[in-house]
Amino acid sequence: METVKVKKWSFVKKWRWRVRALKYMGAAALLFPYSGGGFTHVILGSLYTASTPLLAETEKERAKAPFLEEVFTLASELTEPYLYGEERCEKRGSVERVCVEAEKMFSYLKELERREPYATWLLKEVIASYLIDVATAFSFLYKIERREELRRLEEFFMHLAFAFSDLDEEELNLAREAAKEPASAK
Amino acid sequence: MVEQRVIKWSFWRRWRWRIRAVRRWGLRGLLLPIDVKKDTRCVSSALKVLFASVHAPLTLTEKLPYVHKLHALALDIVLPRLWGYDFVPPEVTIDEVITAAAELLDYIEKLKEKDEVAAEIVRDLAYSYTDTVYHAVDELANLENDNKLAYIAVALHYLKGAIIRGERRYVVRAAEEAVNAGIAANPEKLKHL
Numbered sequence: 001m002e003t004v005k006v007k008k009w010s011f012v013k014k015w016r017w018r019v020r021a022l023k024y025m026g027a028a029a030l031l032f033p034y035s036g037g038g039f040t041h042v043i044l045g046s047l048y049t050a051s052t053p054l055l056a057e058t059e060k061e062r063a064k065a066p067f068l069e070e071v072f073t074l075a076s077e078l079t080e081p082y083l084y085g086e087e088r089c090e091k092r093g094s095v096e097r098v099c100v101e102a103e104k105m106f107s108y109l110k111e112l113e114r115r116e117p118y119a120t121w122l123l124k125e126v127i128a129s130y131l132i133d134v135a136t137a138f139s140f141l142y143k144i145e146r147r148e149e150l151r152r153l154e155e156f157f158m159h160l161a162f163a164f165s166d167l168d169e170e171e172l173n174l175a176r177e178a179a180k181e182p183a184s185a186k
Numbered sequence: 187m188v189e190q191r192v193i194k195w196s197f198w199r200r201w202r203w204r205i206r207a208v209r210r211w212g213l214r215g216l217l218l219p220i221d222v223k224k225d226t227r228c229v230s231s232a233l234k235v236l237f238a239s240v241h242a243p244l245t246l247t248e249k250l251p252y253v254h255k256l257h258a259l260a261l262d263i264v265l266p267r268l269w270g271y272d273f274v275p276p277e278v279t280i281d282e283v284i285t286a287a288a289e290l291l292d293y294i295e296k297l298k299e300k301d302e303v304a305a306e307i308v309r310d311l312a313y314s315y316t317d318t319v320y321h322a323v324d325e326l327a328n329l330e331n332d333n334k335l336a337y338i339a340v341a342l343h344y345l346k347g348a349i350i351r352g353e354r355r356y357v358v359r360a361a362e363e364a365v366n367a368g369i370a371a372n373p374e375k376l377k378h379l
Binding site (some may be wrong): 122152 | 191192193194202203206207210214216219238266268269270272273274275291297300304305307308310311315318329330
């Protein structure tokens with residue numbers, strides 16, 4: 001495998017880019033490029049992913065995969081306040097709804113696996129990868145806020161991720177159990 | 187559809203959260219919540235699109251060659267601006283992305299015959315990620331006033347059309363644009379698509 005050399009930007013190049021970006025994005029441009037390296041990227045990256053739909057931006061198109069729509073609705077409602085400093089009054093997402101759609105998606109993938117293994121492999125992995133990002137976002141938030149419900153959400157999404165990555169019924173049951181915990185987000 | 191109200195965090199709430207985050211993450215905690223009074227959504231969505239473009243579902247990039255190539259392109263273009271690093275040499279050319287898009291269309295067509303729902307989801311995933319990378323590249327092309335980036339964005343725009351409509355002629359159009367704009371590494375090969 002070919003080795004990729006990485007060339008670090010100079011102080012001047014970094015600041016030239018920031019000044020350009022300032023005109024375009026305002027003060028937020030000062031966040032980039034990071035001098036802090038990968039750590040911040042991981043934190044922000046998982047929060048951003050959690051609040052970004054995996055499929056298309058429009059609700060109509062997302063409705064093709066209701067499970068992903070439910071995960072996105074819940075995850076974005078709970079993580080967006082920390083990104084934007086704003087929160088929605090009407091909550092539309094809930095762990096219960098995610099569970100209901102997860103079960104439908106799970107059965108669909110089980111059935112698809114017999115007919116089309118490659119497509120199943122693609123779908124289950126991509127779903128698991130998104131769920132892991134969502135779980136990671138809650139893990140970061142829990143570390144800051146120390147609220148029990150955030151830890152449970154992390155656990156819930158992590159079990160779901162494992163359930164989908166291996167199509168493992170037992171992990172799906174564990175996710176169901178985590179969803180039943182009293183402090184889970186309603 | 188439920189009408190949603192949005193409550194903005196107060197100055198104090200925002201700073202209380204930041205102080206907690208600073209204790210946990212050090213000065214990086216100051217980055218969140220992003221606090222720009224004008225166009226918060228717009229600025230955040232610009233940042234969001236940059237992040238999302240380098241944060242593709244990794245497993246999909248391993249298994250779907252088109253997304254793998256597109257992700258490599260996003261890393262080559264967007265990551266340096268996020269981290270301040272350039273990759274030398276860049277991992278992928280626009281030619282490879284366009285060729286992989288043509289193969290993806292063939293795969294989706296075959297899958298459609300076996301399972302239409304799965305084909306739709308794969309199509310949506312590929313489209314959605316292409317859209318994300320397109321926005322990130324377009325954002326950077328405007329920011330840097332860079333023609334090469336602008337042409338890459340145009341090629342990606344055609345690929346979006348090709349994927350969502352399932353029409354190969356848009357892939358050919360993307361290839362033509364890349365050749366005409368001089369961003370193709372191997373124009374002869376693209377002409378045979």
